[in-house]
Each structure stands twice: as C-alpha cells, then as structure tokens.
Amino acid sequence: MSNMIELNSTNTKAIVVIKDLKKSFGENCVLDGFNLELFQGENLVVMGKSGSGKSVMIKCLIGLEEPDSGSIEVMGKDIKQLSREALDELRTEVGFLFQGSALYDSMSVRENLEFPLRRHTKKFGVIKDTTPLVMEALESVGLANTMNLMPNELSGGMKRRIALARTLILKPKIILYDEPTTGLDPITSKEILMLMVSVQKKYNTSSIIITHDVDCARMISNRMILLIDGINYAEGTFEALLSSKDPKVQAFFK
Amino acid sequence: MNTILRIIEAFKNFLLEIGELSDFAGRFFKEVFKPPLEFKEFLRQCYNMGNRSLLLVGVTGFIIGLVFTLQSRPTLQQFGAVSWIPAMVSVSIIREIGPIITALICAGRIGSGIGAELGSMRVTEQIDAMEVSGTNPFKYLVVTRILATTLMLPILVFIGDGVALLGSFLVENLKGDVSLLLYFTQVFNHLEFFDVIPSTIKTFFFGFAIGLVGCFKGYYCKKGTAGVGLAANSAVVFSSMLLFIIDFIAVFVANIFYDV
Numbered sequence: 001m002s003n004m005i006e007l008n009s010t011n012t013k014a015i016v017v018i019k020d021l022k023k024s025f026g027e028n029c030v031l032d033g034f035n036l037e038l039f040q041g042e043n044l045v046v047m048g049k050s051g052s053g054k055s056v057m058i059k060c061l062i063g064l065e066e067p068d069s070g071s072i073e074v075m076g077k078d079i080k081q082l083s084r085e086a087l088d089e090l091r092t093e094v095g096f097l098f099q100g101s102a103l104y105d106s107m108s109v110r111e112n113l114e115f116p117l118r119r120h121t122k123k124f125g126v127i128k129d130t131t132p133l134v135m136e137a138l139e140s141v142g143l144a145n146t147m148n149l150m151p152n153e154l155s156g157g158m159k160r161r162i163a164l165a166r167t168l169i170l171k172p173k174i175i176l177y178d179e180p181t182t183g184l185d186p187i188t189s190k191e192i193l194m195l196m197v198s199v200q201k202k203y204n205t206s207s208i209i210i211t212h213d214v215d216c217a218r219m220i221s222n223r224m225i226l227l228i229d230g231i232n233y234a235e236g237t238f239e240a241l242l243s244s245k246d247p248k249v250q251a252f253f254k
Numbered sequence: 255m256n257t258i259l260r261i262i263e264a265f266k267n268f269l270l271e272i273g274e275l276s277d278f279a280g281r282f283f284k285e286v287f288k289p290p291l292e293f294k295e296f297l298r299q300c301y302n303m304g305n306r307s308l309l310l311v312g313v314t315g316f317i318i319g320l321v322f323t324l325q326s327r328p329t330l331q332q333f334g335a336v337s338w339i340p341a342m343v344s345v346s347i348i349r350e351i352g353p354i355i356t357a358l359i360c361a362g363r364i365g366s367g368i369g370a371e372l373g374s375m376r377v378t379e380q381i382d383a384m385e386v387s388g389t390n391p392f393k394y395l396v397v398t399r400i401l402a403t404t405l406m407l408p409i410l411v412f413i414g415d416g417v418a419l420l421g422s423f424l425v426e427n428l429k430g431d432v433s434l435l436l437y438f439t440q441v442f443n444h445l446e447f448f449d450v451i452p453s454t455i456k457t458f459f460f461g462f463a464i465g466l467v468g469c470f471k472g473y474y475c476k477k478g479t480a481g482v483g484l485a486a487n488s489a490v491v492f493s494s495m496l497l498f499i500i501d502f503i504a505v506f507v508a509n510i511f512y513d514v
Contacts, residue, residue, distance in 0.1 A: 062386050088388030102383035104375075116387035119290065163383075170387065 013040045015174060015206055016061065021070035022230075023056055030056050031067070032230030038174070038206055043196075045209045045217045045238075047252055048227035054210040055099075057227070058176045061208075062096055063087050075173065092120050095167030095175040095205075099182055101159040103151040109162055110134055110147045113169050120170065137165040140202060141195060157188035161195065168203065175199070177209040181216050193219045214253060226252060271492075278470045282400055285393050292398050299402035307363050307410055311356050315414035318355060319347065319421025327429065336430060340437050341444035343422045348445065349453050352415040354501055357460035360407055361493040365468040368399055369489030372472025373482035381473070396473060400465035407461030408454055448512060456504035460497055467493035 016038035023031040030053035038044050048054045059065040061072055063079055072079050077090060104112050113134045117127060127133070138144045141161040151159060160180065167175060180196065181189035193216055200207060209220060217224055218238050226234040226241065226249060234241055234249045242253055323343055330336050372395060375381050384391035419441060426432040471489040475481045 059382075064382055064385060088390070091386055091388035094386070096383070096386040098379045098383055100378055102379040104380055104383070105378075115384075116389050119389045166383075166387075 015040055015075050017073040019071045022068045024068055035232055038208055041206055042222040043207045043220050045221035045224045046227055047212055047217055052227050054227055055178055058210055062094055092170045093173045095172035097163055097167055097177045097180055099179040101163040103159055105151045109149050113137055113166050116170055137169040140168055141165045157184055160192055175205050175207045179211055181213050275470055279466055285397050292394050296398040296401055299398050300406055303364050303402050304406045307360055311359055311410045311414045312417045314359055315417040316421040319418030320425055323422040323425040340440035344441040344445055345449055347418045348415050349449050352418055353411050353453050353457050356411045356414040357497050361464050362490050365464045365489045365493045366486040368468030369472040370482055370486040373475035373485035376475045377482055396469045399469050403465030404458055404461040408457040411457045452508035459500050463496045463500055464493050
C-alpha cells in the first residue's frame with residue numbers, strides 16, 4: 001500500500017509528469033506503475049535500493065529506454081509522440097549527469113564541452129568561437145584551468161564537475177543526476193552537492209536526483225520520492241519521510 | 255537430441271544477427287547523406303586506420319611476396335618456366351592473395367579496434383551521453399568509421415600488393431639475377447584490366463564489411479568488460495567469415511563476365 005505524504009510546495013507548474021510508468025526486463029518487472037511530478041525550480045530526490053529501477057526511470061524520461069506503458073511528459077511534450085529530431089531538440093533542455101561521468105575519453109575537456117554545442121546550431125546558431133561559453137561553463141564548476149586536459153588526467157571529483165559543465169553548456173532547464181556522489185569521498189561528495197545547489201541558483205534549473213545517499217537527500221532535496229517495489233511508495237519532504245513510522249521507509253534512514 | 259536443438263538455436267541466432275546487421279546497414283545508408291557530415295572525424299578515422307595499419311600490411315605483403323616466389327620457384331624450375339614467375343605471382347597477388355590477406359589483417363587490426371573502442375564507449379555510457387545531448391552518436395561514431403574503412407582498405411590493398419611484388423622481385427633478383435625493369439615489365443605485360451578492376455571493386459566491399467561488423471558489435475555491446483572483449487573478438491570472427499562470403503560472391507560474379 002502506498003504511503004503518500006502531502007507535498008508542501010508553493011510551486012504549481014509541473015514541468016515533468018510521469019504517469020503509471022511500467023517497465024520490465026524479461027520476467028523482471030522493474031517499474032510497476034510509477035508516478036512522478038517535477039515542479040519548476042525544485043530539487044526532487046528519488047531514493048531506492050540498488051536495482052529498484054531509479055536509473056531505468058530517468059533513462060525512460062530522456063528516451064534512452066522505452067517504457068512498456070505509461071506516459072511521460074517533459075515540458076508539456078509527450079516524449080512517445082516526438083520524432084527523432086524533436087526528441088533531440090527537447091534533449092537540449094534536459095541535462096543528464098551520468099554516474100560514471102561518461103566523459104568522451106578521446107577528447108580533451110574543451111572538446112568534450114564543445115561537442116554538443118557545435119551540433120545544436122538550431123538553438124545556438126553557428127558559433128565561431130566557443131571559448132567564452134566553454135570558459136563560462138568551466139568557471140561555474142570551478143575548473144577553469146582544465147580546458148586542455150584529457151579526461152584520464154582528471155580525478156573522479158573533477159570528472160564529475162566537468163561532466164556537469166558539459167551538461168550546463170547547453171543551458172538546460174531540467175537536470176537529471178544519476179547517483180551524483182557515488183564513488184566519491186565524503187568531502188568531494190559534499191563539494192559536488194554544494195555545486196549542484198549553486199548551479200540550480202545560477203541557472204534556475206529543476207532537478208531530479210537519483211541517489212541512495214541519505215546525506216545527499218538531506219542536503220539537496222526540496223521533496224523526495226521513495227521508489228520501492230516499482231512504485232512511488234512514499235513521497236514528501238526529507239523531514240516528513242524521516243519521521244514516518246513505516247518500516248520500509250524507516251529502513252532507508254537507519 | 256540436445257545437440258540438434260543447440261545447432262538449431264545457434265542457426266536461429268545467426269539468422270537473427272544477420273537480420274540485425276542488415277538493419278544496422280540500412281540505418282547507415284539512411285544517415286550517410288544527412289548533415290552534419292562530420293568530415294573532421296572521418297579524416298581522423300582515415301588517418302588512424304590507414305597510418306596505423308600500413309606497417310603491418312606492408313611487412314605481411316613483403317613476406318607473402320617473398321615466400322610465394324621462393325616456394326613456387328623450384329617447381330617452375332623443373333618445367334623450365336621460371337620466366338613465368340612475375341606473371342604468375344602478380345596475377346595471384348592482385349586478383350586474390352593481396353586483397354584477401356590485407357582484408358583479413360585489417361579485420362583483425364581495424365575491426366577489433368572499432369569493436370573494442372565503441373564497446374568500451376557503450377559500457378562507460380559515453381554513447382548514451384552523446385544520445386542524451388541530442389548529438390546523434392550513430393552519425394559521429396558509426397558512419398565516419400564505416401566510410402573510413404571502405405575508403406582506406408582499397409588503398410591499403412594497393413600498397414600491400416605493391417610491396418608483395420617488391421618482395422617477389424627481391425627473390426628473383428637474388429636467385430635469377432632479374433632486374434627491376436625486367437621484372438615489372440613482365441608483370442605489366444601479363445596483367446589485364448580484368449585482373450585489376452574486379453579485385454579493386456571487391457576491396458571496397460571488404461572495407462565496408464569490416465567497418466560495418468566492427469561498429470555493429472561495438473555499438474550494441476553488452477554491459478561489462480567481458481562484453482567489450484566479446485565485441486572485439488566477435489567483430490574479427492564475424493567479419494572474417496563475411497570476407498570469405500563476399501570474396502566467393504565477387505569471384506563468382508567476375509567469372510560470369512570473364513566467361514562472356
């Protein structure tokens with residue numbers, strides 16, 4: 001039985017709406033009627049155990065996985081109905097930070113950032129000199145001096161920051177974070193979380209953050225969803241969920 | 255009974271794979287003329303594939319020319335037909351041995367490289383990262399690599415053939431005191447239009463097959479490091495098999511015209 005906790009939010013405009021999302025891999029049903037609403041300017045944390053379908057959910061949201069059923073609306077557009085070109089255009093509004101950073105390892109930091117920029121001439125026009133935009137994105141993540149380095153010369157935390165800079169360069173309205181602090185030490189994790197907060201303020205983005213890190217959820221969430229057994233089992237603020245008596249909810253905070 | 259079922263299953267999987275590969279090839283032809291052309295990446299791939307395979311192709315070609323001549327010489331000597339060596343070697347190398355050996359080397363060198371590179375990009379989510387930034391990774395990664403192998407293989411074969419003939423000349427020069435001019439006059443006197451053109455055409459198909467299979471295996475690589483190894487390995491096995499099939503078809507078709 002779902003244990004919904006009332007959302008206390010003044011925001012009313014949902015920019016992402018997921019309804020009754022179902023996804024199975026063979027016999028394994030990962031999402032079994034998942035629902036989500038992301039409001040303008042909020043940080044929504046989705047927590048769940050490993051293998052509970054959190055990453056699958058955001059991959060469905062961006063069109064990397066095809067859901068079995070259900071509907072996904074991003075900024076008022078049903079992604080199932082979009083053509084390849086329209087989906088690519090929508091993707092410039094939705095940034096995705098991968099768990100392993102996913103930097104293109106044959107390209108320098110500068111080329112990594114330029115890569116999406118040079119290919120979206122519809123949104124940005126033909127840019128002759130990308131340096132100011134690359135510098136702006138790198139400065140936002142505090143790594144302005146890494147422009148000519150290769151990904152293998154960067155630490156794990158730096159890679160995560162550069163990946164965020166690559167996401168920011170397209171000036172997205174929504175950012176999806178897949179386990180942003182996994183594999184990082186506590187200090188670097190905290191730095192990344194602070195960075196995420198500052199990025200949200202600077203660029204006025206809305207975010208969905210996939211994590212199983214309670215500290216991350218505490219620091220960054222405006223609202224949380226607990227994904228258990230393929231559904232949004234519990235939903236509410238961090239404090240509200242923390243005080244829940246439900247043993248399944250409590251298990252996450254112990 | 256179990257063995258029969260396994261064979262049927264393997265055959266079914268093989269046919270499925272052929273179907274998926276045809277789909278992949280279809281997507282290549284759909285994307286190839288669409289902008290952006292990614293010309294810089296295409297040139298980078300041409301340079302990588304051509305330049306890095308040149309030494310291997312050259313050394314192998316030289317040794318094949320050398321060994322082929324050394325092995326044939328005693329037999330031809332018995333029949334007093336040593337003077338036919340340049341003609342025999344050149345026709346064999348240009349029509350068949352040069353293209354197929356170079357293609358097999360490239361399947362190992364380039365095909366496995368493409369499979370491993372795209373496979374590791376898939377595993378580390380780099381291809382997904384391109385996809386979510388709306389930049390069409392197929393165009394950037396696959397189309398450029400297939401075009402590069404299709405263009406570079408005929409050039410490598412041409413160079414390989416030339417070096418193999420030089421190897422053959424070296425033996426003839428040392429054993430039979432044949433001059434460079436005499437050797438190559440003999441070669442060009444016996445080579446015909448029909449020896450060169452069909453074998454050149456088929457090398458474009460060889461290059462296309464190597465690029466297509468390498469990209470297919472890497473692009474759809476299963477997760478994990480084992481998947482990358484498997485992608486590289488199966489790219490070589492599958493493309494080598496495909497090369498022999500293409501070679502058979504090419505010779506068959508060429509012979510129809512030759513008979514006419």
